[in-house]
Amino acid sequence: MSEAAVVVARDVRKRFPAERGERETVALDGISLDAPAGALTALVGPDGAGKTTLLRLVAGLMKPEGSLRVLDVDVAADPQSVQNRISYMPQRFGLYEDLSVQENLDLYADLHGVSREQRRGRYARLLEMTDLGRFTARPAGKLSGGMKQKLGLACTLVRSPELLLLDEPTVGVDPLSRRELWQIVRQLVDDERLSVIVSTTYLDEAERCARVFVLHEGRLLAQGRPEDIRRPARGLCFVAPPPPGEPARLLQARLLDDTARIIDAVPQGGEVRVIRRQAERGETAQQPGDALAWRPVEARLEDGFMVLLRESQSEAGAAAPLPALRAQAASGEAIIEVRDLVRKFGDFVAVDRTSFTVKKGEIFGLLGPNGAGKTTTFRMLCGLLPASSGVLQVAGVDLRTAPARARRSVGYVSQRFALYGNLSVMENLTFFGSAYGLHGERLRARIGEVLAQFGLEAQANAASGRLPGGYRQRLAMAVALLHQPDILFLDEPTSGADALARREFWRRITTLAADGTTVVVTTHFMEEAEYCDRIVIQDAGRLLALGTPQQVRKQAGETDARRMNMEEAFIGIVERGRKRETAEAVA
Amino acid sequence: MSAPGSGGFWRRLVSLTRKEVRQLLRDRANLMMGIALPIVLILIFGYGLSLDVKNAPVAVVLDDASPVARDVVAGLSTPGYLAPRVVGSAHEAYALMRAREVDAAVLVPADFSRRLAAGDAQVQVLLQGADASRATMIRGYVAGALASWSQKRADRGEAPRPAAGQVQVVDRMWFNAANNSTWYLVPGLIVLIMTLVGAFLTALVMAREWERGTLESLFVTPVRPVEVLLAKIIPYFCVGLIGLALCLAAAAFLFHVPMYGSLLVLLFSAMLYLLVALGIGLVISSVTRNQFLASQVALIASFLPALMLSGFMFDLRNVPTAIRVIGQILPATYFMELIKSLFLAGNNWPLIARNCAILAAYAVVLLGVARLVTRKRLD
Numbered sequence: 016m017s018e019a020a021v022v023v024a025r026d027v028r029k030r031f032p033a034e035r036g037e038r039e040t041v042a043l044d045g046i047s048l049d050a051p052a053g054a055l056t057a058l059v060g061p062d063g064a065g066k067t068t069l070l071r072l073v074a075g076l077m078k079p080e081g082s083l084r085v086l087d088v089d090v091a092a093d094p095q096s097v098q099n100r101i102s103y104m105p106q107r108f109g110l111y112e113d114l115s116v117q118e119n120l121d122l123y124a125d126l127h128g129v130s131r132e133q134r135r136g137r138y139a140r141l142l143e144m145t146d147l148g149r150f151t152a153r154p155a156g157k158l159s160g161g162m163k164q165k166l167g168l169a170c171t172l173v174r175s176p177e178l179l180l181l182d183e184p185t186v187g188v189d190p191l192s193r194r195e196l197w198q199i200v201r202q203l204v205d206d207e208r209l210s211v212i213v214s215t216t217y218l219d220e221a222e223r224c225a226r227v228f229v230l231h232e233g234r235l236l237a238q239g240r241p242e243d244i245r246r247p248a249r250g251l252c253f254v255a256p257p258p259p260g261e262p263a264r265l266l267q268a269r270l271l272d273d274t275a276r277i278i279d280a281v282p283q284g285g286e287v288r289v290i291r292r293q294a295e296r297g298e299t300a301q302q303p304g305d306a307l308a309w310r311p312v313e314a315r316l317e318d319g320f321m322v323l324l325r326e327s328q329s330e331a332g333a334a335a336p337l338p339a340l341r342a343q344a345a346s347g348e349a350i351i352e353v354r355d356l357v358r359k360f361g362d363f364v365a366v367d368r369t370s371f372t373v374k375k376g377e378i379f380g381l382l383g384p385n386g387a388g389k390t391t392t393f394r395m396l397c398g399l400l401p402a403s404s405g406v407l408q409v410a411g412v413d414l415r416t417a418p419a420r421a422r423r424s425v426g427y428v429s430q431r432f433a434l435y436g437n438l439s440v441m442e443n444l445t446f447f448g449s450a451y452g453l454h455g456e457r458l459r460a461r462i463g464e465v466l467a468q469f470g471l472e473a474q475a476n477a478a479s480g481r482l483p484g485g486y487r488q489r490l491a492m493a494v495a496l497l498h499q500p501d502i503l504f505l506d507e508p509t510s511g512a513d514a515l516a517r518r519e520f521w522r523r524i525t526t527l528a529a530d531g532t533t534v535v536v537t538t539h540f541m542e543e544a545e546y547c548d549r550i551v552i553q554d555a556g557r558l559l560a561l562g563t564p565q566q567v568r569k570q571a572g573e574t575d576a577r578r579m580n581m582e583e584a585f586i587g588i589v590e591r592g593r594k595r596e597t598a599e600a601v602a
Numbered sequence: 603m604s605a606p607g608s609g610g611f612w613r614r615l616v617s618l619t620r621k622e623v624r625q626l627l628r629d630r631a632n633l634m635m636g637i638a639l640p641i642v643l644i645l646i647f648g649y650g651l652s653l654d655v656k657n658a659p660v661a662v663v664l665d666d667a668s669p670v671a672r673d674v675v676a677g678l679s680t681p682g683y684l685a686p687r688v689v690g691s692a693h694e695a696y697a698l699m700r701a702r703e704v705d706a707a708v709l710v711p712a713d714f715s716r717r718l719a720a721g722d723a724q725v726q727v728l729l730q731g732a733d734a735s736r737a738t739m740i741r742g743y744v745a746g747a748l749a750s751w752s753q754k755r756a757d758r759g760e761a762p763r764p765a766a767g768q769v770q771v772v773d774r775m776w777f778n779a780a781n782n783s784t785w786y787l788v789p790g791l792i793v794l795i796m797t798l799v800g801a802f803l804t805a806l807v808m809a810r811e812w813e814r815g816t817l818e819s820l821f822v823t824p825v826r827p828v829e830v831l832l833a834k835i836i837p838y839f840c841v842g843l844i845g846l847a848l849c850l851a852a853a854a855f856l857f858h859v860p861m862y863g864s865l866l867v868l869l870f871s872a873m874l875y876l877l878v879a880l881g882i883g884l885v886i887s888s889v890t891r892n893q894f895l896a897s898q899v900a901l902i903a904s905f906l907p908a909l910m911l912s913g914f915m916f917d918l919r920n921v922p923t924a925i926r927v928i929g930q931i932l933p934a935t936y937f938m939e940l941i942k943s944l945f946l947a948g949n950n951w952p953l954i955a956r957n958c959a960i961l962a963a964y965a966v967v968l969l970g971v972a973r974l975v976t977r978k979r980l981d
Contacts, residue, residue, distance in 0.1 A: 029981075031981070071980055074821075074822045075822070075978070076818065076821060076822070076978065076979060076980045076981075077979060077980055077981040078979070078981060094978065095824075095826075095978075098821065098822045098823060098824065099823075099824045101822060102822065103818075103819070103822035104819070105815055105818045105819055106815075107814075107815050108815075108819055109811075109814060109815045109816030109817065109819035109820065110816070110819075111621060111625060111816060113624065113625045113628040113629055114624060114625065114628075118621070118624065121617070122617055122618075122621050123823065125613055125614060125616075125617030126614055126617060126618075126820070126823040126825050127824065128609075128610045128613065128614075128824065154628075167819075170819070171819075180822075
C-alpha cells in the first residue's frame with residue numbers, strides 16, 4: 016500500500032439488487048485505485064459511470080464488496096471513524112433552507128466540534144472566500160444556485176478535514192460561480208495540503224487535478240496525470256474554419272457523422288475542432304472533398320477522454336441513429352421580436368428593458384449567470400409569464416394580446432422534461448399530441464414520424480420513467496415537436512448531461528435548424544454557445560451582449576493575438592457589466 | 603476538539619435540537635399542523651360533532667280523540683329530549699317519516715282510552731332505523747316518557763297503582779350522567795391529536811430530511827443516528843404536550859368535562875403514548891424515506907385507525923371480531939381506554955397499571971425499531 020494514498024481501493028464492486036421487475040444493476044465493477052494525499056484527484060466519466068457511488072462508498076454511506084481503505088481505515092467495517100475525519104459534499108448539498116447562512120455554518124461547526132476560538136478565524140476566512148459575508152442572516156433557501164453551492168462547500172470546510180469529497184460541485188452553476196468555487200478549493204489544497212477527490216463532468220476542471228480517474232459503466236477506463244489522459248489524442252487534433260458563409264455547426268455535424276474517420280468534432284471559436292481516428296495520422300488535410308485548411312492543435316484532456324470513450328463505446332454497440340442533414344432553410348425574416356421587455360416581481364426587476372430579435376431558422380442562445388433573468392425572459396417568450404411592459408411578438412402574434420394563438424406555434428422542453436413517467440413512450444406521445452389538438456390519422460402519422468426522427472421506435476412501449484436520461488430528453492423533444500411548431504424552446508437541455516449526450520443533442524438541434532425550425536436555448540455550458548448563430552448574455556436582468564459568438568468574443572476584448580474561449584468571454588463581459596453597474600451606483 | 607467518539611454527544615444533540623426547533627418555528631406548515639390543527643379539531647369535535655339526540659321531532663297520530671289520549675301528547679313532550687307534533691292521519695305520519703322530517707311516529711289507536719281503562723293499552727312506535735343508535739335512544743326516550751306519564755296518572759289517582767311485585771326499571775347512565783357525547787369525545791380527541799403530532803408530523807419532517815438529501819450531508823460528520831433521532835423527538839414531544847395542554851384546557855373550561863381520575867396519571871400516560879406515536883412516525887419515515895409516502899402511511903397506519911378502531915367512535919365490543927383484534931393491536935386503543943376511564947370514571951388502578959405497561963412496552967419496541975432502521979447508510 017502506498018504511503019501517501021488517502022483512498023486505496025482494491026477490486027471494489029457495488030451492486031444494487033433487482034427491484035420491481037428491473038434487473039440488478041452493477042454500479043461499480045472491480046475498481047482499483049490509489050488517490051494521492053495532499054492533492055486534487057478527479058473522477059470523470061459519463062452519466063451512470065459510477066462516480067457518485069464510488070464517493071458514497073468512500074464516505075461510508077454504502078457497503079462495498081472488495082477492499083476499500085480510507086485514511087488507512089477499512090471504511091466498510093468502521094464508517095464512523097472515517098466520517099469523523101472527512102468532509103463530504105453530495106451533489107445536492109443538504110442545506111437547511113429555513114436556516115440562515117450563519118445557522119447552517121454553526122450547525123456543522125457544532126457537529127464537527129469546532130471550538131469558539133477556531134471558529135472566529137475559520138468563519139472570517141470562509142465568508143471572505145465565498146463572498147457570503149453580506150448574506151449571513153439570509154435563509155439558505157433564498158440564495159442563488161451558485162451561492163448555495165458555495166455555502167455547502169463552506170459547511171464542509173468549517174474545519175480542515177483530512178479528506179474532502181466533492182460530488183459534481185459545479186453542476187448547474189454558472190461560469191463565474193464555478194471559477195470561484197475552484198479558487199476556494201485550489202487555495203485550500205495549496206495552503207493546507209488538503210486531499211480532495213472531486214467528481215465532475217466538466218473536463219476542463221479535471222485538467223487542474225494532479226490525478227484523473229476515468230470511469231465508464233462502473234469500470235476504470237484510464238488513470239494518471241492529465242497529460243496521461245490526453246496522450247491517446249495527441250497528434251490527432253485539428254482545427255479548420257468552415258467554408259465561407261456556412262455556420263461551423265454544419266461542418267461539425269457532417270464531420271461528426273463521419274464516424275469512420277472522425278472520433279469527435281466540436282465547433283470552437285467559429286471553427287471546427289476534430290479528433291481523427293488513429294489510421295488517419297499522416298494523411299492529415301489531404302482528404303478527398305476536404306479542401307479545408309486543417310492545422311494541428313494541442314490535445315486537451317477532453318480530447319483524450321473522447322478517444323477513450325469512443326473506443327469503449329464501439330464495442331458497446333451502435334449509437335442512436337441520427338437524422339441526415341439537409342440544405343439549410345433560407346432565413347432573414349424575424350420570427351421573435353422583443354422590444355423594451357420588462358418584468359418586475361414587486362420592486363425586483365427581473366428583466367430590464369431588453370430588446371432583441373430572433374430570425375427564422377436561427378439557433379439563438381440565452382446565457383447568463385444564476386439569477387440573471389434568463390428563465391424569466393424564457394418564460395415570457397413561451398407565453399408562460401406575462402410581461403410587465405414592452406413588446407413581445409412570437410410568429411407574428413402579439414403574446415400580450417393572443418398568448419394562446421402564439422403558443423400554438425411554439426414547442427417547449429422544460430428543464431425537467433415534463434413527461435408522465437409511468438406512461439409508455441407511445442402513451443406520452445398520444446396524450447401530448449391530443450393536448451396539442453392532433454387526432455386520428457394525422458396524430459398517428461406524426462407519432463410515427465417523430466419516433467423515427469428521434470430513434471425511439473424500439474422504446475415505443477417502454478415506460479418513459481425507466482428510460483435512460485438521453486432517451487428521456489429525446490422523448491421530451493419528440494413531444495414538443497409533435498405539432499410541428501415553428502419555434503422550439505429548450506430550457507437548459509444539457510444541464511447535468513455528459514459530453515457524449517451533449518454531442519448527440521446538438522447534432523439533432525443542428526438538423527432541426529437546418530430544416531427551418533427556430534431554436535431558442537438556455538445553457539450553462541459556454542462552449543455550447545458555439546453552436547448558436549447568435550447569443551445574448553444577461554446579468555441582473557440587463558442585456559450585456561448580443562451578437563454572433565464571434566462578435567461577443569470581440570466585445571469581450573478578443574484580438575487575433577489573444578484568442579478567447581466562450582467561457583473567458585462570458586466572464587469578461589459579466590464582470591465588466593458588474594463593474595459598470597457599481598460605478599453607476601456610486602456616481 | 604474533543605476526541606471523536608463518545609465525546610461531543612451533548613454538544614451535537616443540543617445543536618441538532620436547536621436546528622430542529624428553528625425549523626419548526628419557521629415553517630408555517632409545521633406550526634399549522636402542530637398547533638392550529640389541534641385547535642380546529644377541538645372546536646369541530648367539541649361543538650360541531652355531537653352524538654346526542656336532542657329535541658327529536660316525533661309525529662303523533664291520535665285516532666282516539668279522548669282527553670286521556672290527548673294527555674299522552676303532553677306526556678311525550680319532554681323538553682330537551684322529544685318534540686312531539688300531532689298530525690291528522692297515519693298516512694301523514696308515514697309521509698313525514700319517509701321525508702325524514704321526524705325521527706319517530708307514535709300511533710295512538712282508536713281503542714286506547716277503552717283499553718287503558720282495562721289496563722292493557724297499547725301504542726305503536728315507528729322508528730327511523732337507518733341510524734340504529736339514534737333509533738334506540740329515541741325508543742328509550744318514548745318508553746321513558748310514557749312510563750313516567752302513567753306513573754304520574756297513578757300518583758294522581760287516575761289509574762290503579764301498579765300491582766305489588768311488579769318491578770319498575772329506573773335506569774340511570776353512570777359516568778356520563780347527562781349522556782353528553784362531548785364528555786367522551788374530548789378525551790378521545792387527546793388521543794387523536796397526540797397521534798397527529800407524534801406520528802404524522804414527525805414522519806413528515808423526518809422523511810423530508812431523507813428526501814431533500816440533508817441527511818446525506820449530515821451523516822458524513824461525527825453525528826450518531828441516535829442523536830439525529832433524539833433531536834427529532836425532543837421538539838415534537840414538546841409540541842405534543844402543547845396539544846395535550848390545549849385539549850385539557852378545552853375539556854375543563856370550554857366543555858366542562860369532569861375529571862374524576864388523577865391528572866398526574868393522565869399526564870404520565872399521555873407522555874408514554876406520545877413516545878409511542880413518535881416511534882411510529884420515525885419508523886415510517888426511515889422506511890419510506892419519502893414525504894408523500896410517509897404521510898400516506900402515517901395517515902393509514904396511525905391516524906385513521908386511532909379515529910376509527912380505537913374505540914373513539916365505536917365501542918370495540920360491538921364490532922366484528924377481526925376489527926376488534928386489529929383494534930387491540932393498536933396502542934391507541936389502550937390509551938383511549940385509559941384516558942376515557944380517567945376522565946369519566948376515576949382512578950381504576952389495575953387498568954392504569956396494565957395499560958401504562960402496555961404503552962411503555964410499545965414505546966420501547968417502536969423507538970428501538972426506529973433506532974435500528976435509521977442507519978447512516980444509503981443502500
